[in-house]
Amino acid sequence: MRCFIGIDLGSTTTKAVVMDENQNVLGRGITNSRSNYDTAAAVSKQEALVDTRLTLFRRALEAVPGTADTAEAVLAGLERNFRHIQFVEQLEDLERTCIGNVKGPRFAGREKPVIEALAETFRRLREHSATQFAPGFRRKSDFFRDLAGGDFMHNGEAVCREAGLAFDLILNIYDKSIIEVENRPPAGDIEGKFVRALEMGSLDQSLIAAPVKAALSIPLEETYVVGTGYGRVRLPFPKEHIRSEILCHGLGAHIMYPRTRTVLDIGGQDTKGIQVDPAGIVENFQMNDRCAAGCGRYLGYIADEMNMGLQELGPLAMQSTKQVRINSTCTVFAGAELRDRLALGEKREDILAGLHRAIILRAMSILSRAGGVKDQFTFTGGVAKNEAAVRELRKLIKENYGDVQININPDSIYTGALGGAAFAVRAVLN
């Protein structure tokens, strides 16, 4: 079948969306950008194609009588098995790479115990991996780096302690190797892995094997790929396959909510205010200049400064009872102002509430420069997932523009890639 793919190479994450020719979304994929846009584009595209296969399976199962109640569970099982196979495959690559890196004067005479410690660590990782992909297990991240990293720290330290080796030795190898593994193009054979996933013991094959295999045999033809986002020039595409992220966000928001007229996108290093016409075509836009004050990256620094996870900032800010006024959204000054407020005895949640308000105030200024907020208003980008930012935005939109329908899609992080995929469809069909 013909697949139209949009890839959004952001500064933090790279997203891909696969569409059919009727502009129905078939699959979505995301990965960390790892400062290597070539690999990030390949990985995100593969992830979106994996998701596309799952969509095709869902459709195939819907056609099988008697599977209506169990289809979702079957699909979830199939995906877990697939992810597990994929994870173990990458783990094996990581192990080979680590062992290959045991060389040089630092390891002279100690190669054997170090390799043995690594082998034992990876054996434990493989053993534990089944738990990570068991039903009901909540993974803190879907990125290989995060999943493997946490486990490696935990198991590697124990193995080294038992073997009387310094953990630093293998940690150093791991740090070097994970970068190599992450930057390698993803392994192929998605279909083969799905067949193995299907054949893993946990799935009842009697009803699903035939439809799943039939869906797997549908060839996914990459008809047209459009790239967007900051890393777009790195894509190995001809120029006509590259679209500006502003146009893609405008069109993506229009596809999600056809009555969108104003879009606010707060990403890792950009804040954009975009006006679109009834067809989703950009009429006007404003964005921050080179200074990334008040963007997603700013929240990242704040999280580091407070020794918290990025996802924890919003919920903590929601507990605030008093708003502290924060003057600067400058990432460079953020740490200083934060410590200043803490030194004055302000509570963390109140400071965070103030920080979120400062970010949204800056976004409001960009929006007003772009021509204000019109009904309907769609908020996209990673920061749209932050409930404290959304709360401040709702307040300020109401104060400044009255009753405006505010749309926030749970998949808003894919808005740019969605627009890119829609441009891919248009490029071929128009």
Added chain:
Amino acid sequence: MSEIVKEPSMLLQKEMIARNYEAITSKHETGRKVSSTFVPGNLNELLLCFDIVNNLPEINAIQNGMRKLSGNYIMDAEKSGHSEDVCTYVKADIGMMGAGNIAPNGKPFPKPDVLLLSYTGCYTFMKWFELLREEYKCPTLMLHVPYEGDGHSTKNMRDYIVKQLKEVIIPGLEQVSGIKFDIDRLREALRNSAKAEDNLVWVLESGKHKPSPIDAYFGGVYYIGPIFTAFRGTPDAIAYYDALRTEVQARIDTRQGPITPDGSNFNDQRYRLVVEGPPNWTHFREFWKMFSDEGAVVVASSYTKVGGMYDLGFRHDADNPLETLADYCLGCYTNRNLPTRVDILAKYIEEYEADGLLINSIKSCNSFSAGQLMMMNEVERRTGKPGAFIETDLVDPRYFSAANVKNRLESYFQMIEQKRLGTAKAA
């Protein structure tokens, strides 16, 4: 990076500029007097009457920007106490003075004999010369040019300028130079000016052709060079604009676009733009390439009018020598109020059949950048053509963010393209 290819007229101008720098830096040998003065509202014809060589600090800052020297000069000036917000032309000049005050020909700039401040629409100019006066301890002559706040000049304003010319400027220049003012010499220079101005206007208006034989911004900054600086009123300028006109006519005849820095004729012109604001000088070539690579040609610009709005009909008039100098100073683009600037830009969009207005807003120029967003919105409203806004700086390389500027430009061009597709569908 490959060798930059220039049009023949650009090479001719380069020789002229080199000769002027030679005249400035050899003042001790030749005994000629040197003035420092600014581009908008400069009184070059008057200086010629006194054999005074004209040195323009903004042009020196631009030279230093294009030669990648301004960054260090600016940081040196900041170390000596000039804040980050101060005009970077000023800081590049101050920094250059601190670093030996070396002219582009490698010789030190001599102390000027007079500072001629003939335009005050930009108050930074006044402060800049205060700093220079402190440094050089030389006479300063100030011609106050009233701002056209109501959108037009009045007889009173003109009389006020003529009075200052008679009572302050001319006697001051006589004293500095030791040469008696000769109004016929001024008339002769003004006649020369008008001849060159006719050809300049012809060249700038050639942007109305399709394809445009000129880029009225990146090429335009070269085309205005002689007339905005030390050559207006000279036979050299007449010769330059004759040569330029011939060059542009040849491109019109063969339907060729301007020559881009990589040496090819820019014929694949997909977007026609009007641009407001000066270019960035530190990344001039890279900045130009962002336009030409995408097929965007600038057909008209306001920056090429900061030293005189000749395309609106003004010519230096030998029959009214002092009055014409007054009219010239009053009419520079930078002395116009915001509604007039909007009128001019909207008119350009219509007359040059442009796809829209792009504003390059200058970070460190508060007086000129103020109001530009409002101007863009108003021009969009009147013309129905989309506008876009980018931010760079004159000569501070730290303020040029290539990825950000490129992102906005590409978005703008693709937006124009999408709008065209939308319009084509609706039709």
